[in-house]
Amino acid sequence: MSGPYTLISFDLDGTLVDTAGEIAEAANRTLAEFGVPRQDEAFVRGFIGAGTRQMMLRLMAHLLLRDPALAGRLRAERVLERLEVHYGQTVGTSARVYAGAHEALAGLRQAGLRLACVTNKEHRFALRVLQATGLAERLDVVIGGDTLARHKPDPLPLRQVMAQFGAEPHQTAHVGDSSIDVEAARAAGVQAWAVPWGYNAGQPIEAAGPHRIFHSLPEVAAHVLAPPRVAQAA
Numbered sequence: 306m307s308g309p310y311t312l313i314s315f316d317l318d319g320t321l322v323d324t325a326g327e328i329a330e331a332a333n334r335t336l337a338e339f340g341v342p343r344q345d346e347a348f349v350r351g352f353i354g355a356g357t358r359q360m361m362l363r364l365m366a367h368l369l370l371r372d373p374a375l376a377g378r379l380r381a382e383r384v385l386e387r388l389e390v391h392y393g394q395t396v397g398t399s400a401r402v403y404a405g406a407h408e409a410l411a412g413l414r415q416a417g418l419r420l421a422c423v424t425n426k427e428h429r430f431a432l433r434v435l436q437a438t439g440l441a442e443r444l445d446v447v448i449g450g451d452t453l454a455r456h457k458p459d460p461l462p463l464r465q466v467m468a469q470f471g472a473e474p475h476q477t478a479h480v481g482d483s484s485i486d487v488e489a490a491r492a493a494g495v496q497a498w499a500v501p502w503g504y505n506a507g508q509p510i511e512a513a514g515p516h517r518i519f520h521s522l523p524e525v526a527a528h529v530l531a532p533p534r535v536a537q538a539a
């Protein structure tokens with residue numbers, strides 16, 4: 306049985322904050338320097354999930370498949386260097402907090418729960434998004450994709466946060482938008498909760514097999530804070 310919960314971990318991109326616009330903008334400013342035309346945000350969005358560098362490498366791989374002639378221009382190392390510069394300029398500038406995120410986190414914190422952000426975004430960029438949106442102060446810890454030796458879907462980041470706050474797996478849930486989150490949560494033995502409004506490489510999140518799907522973040526808080534149901538005597 307799971308609960309009562311003491312620790313809730315949240316994914317960042319596609320779960321707490323819509324960051325696809327500013328990630329796509331950084332990718333497009335980078336591509337422009339290499340003479341590659343702008344790509345739609347919806348196309349770039351499908352590559353978000355394993356960190357910003359991975360997003361760019363996956364995007365490049367698709368562009369090269371489409372047009373192998375680009376191989377002479379798109380050198381991975383140089384592209385990633387330029388992405389670092391451009392994302393440094395766009396990160397946190399147009400990120401939008403999903404409806405109800407502030408209220409949900411505030412309610413959970415007020416009830417005494419520990420709150421973590423476990424993201425695959427590089428730590429320095431994750432902090433910029435969280436600070437720009439005012440979410441940083443609502444969280445007890447932020448683990449980025451480059452904070453530890455391994456990142457989601459490996460269970461290490463979730464295990465690290467659980468150890469930090471003395472939470473057992475049955476007292477912990479991780480809320481995310483992608484199969485990477487579901488896999489990490491299941492590998493850590495915690496509740497794998499999902500939201501359907503994120504990225505997940507364009508696939509419906511149901512297919513990832515989460516324990517539960519929530520249709521708003523306040524719904525997550527309400528579920529966590531609901532009084533335990535007393536079993537009816539027969």
Ligand SMILES: O=C(O)COP(=O)(O)O
Nearest residue numbers: 317318354355356424425
């Ligand atoms: O930045 C990414 O690619 C993924 O970040 P997330 O783990 O917060 O979804």
Ligand SMILES: [Mg+2]
Nearest residue numbers: 316318319482
């Ligand atoms: Mg995500």
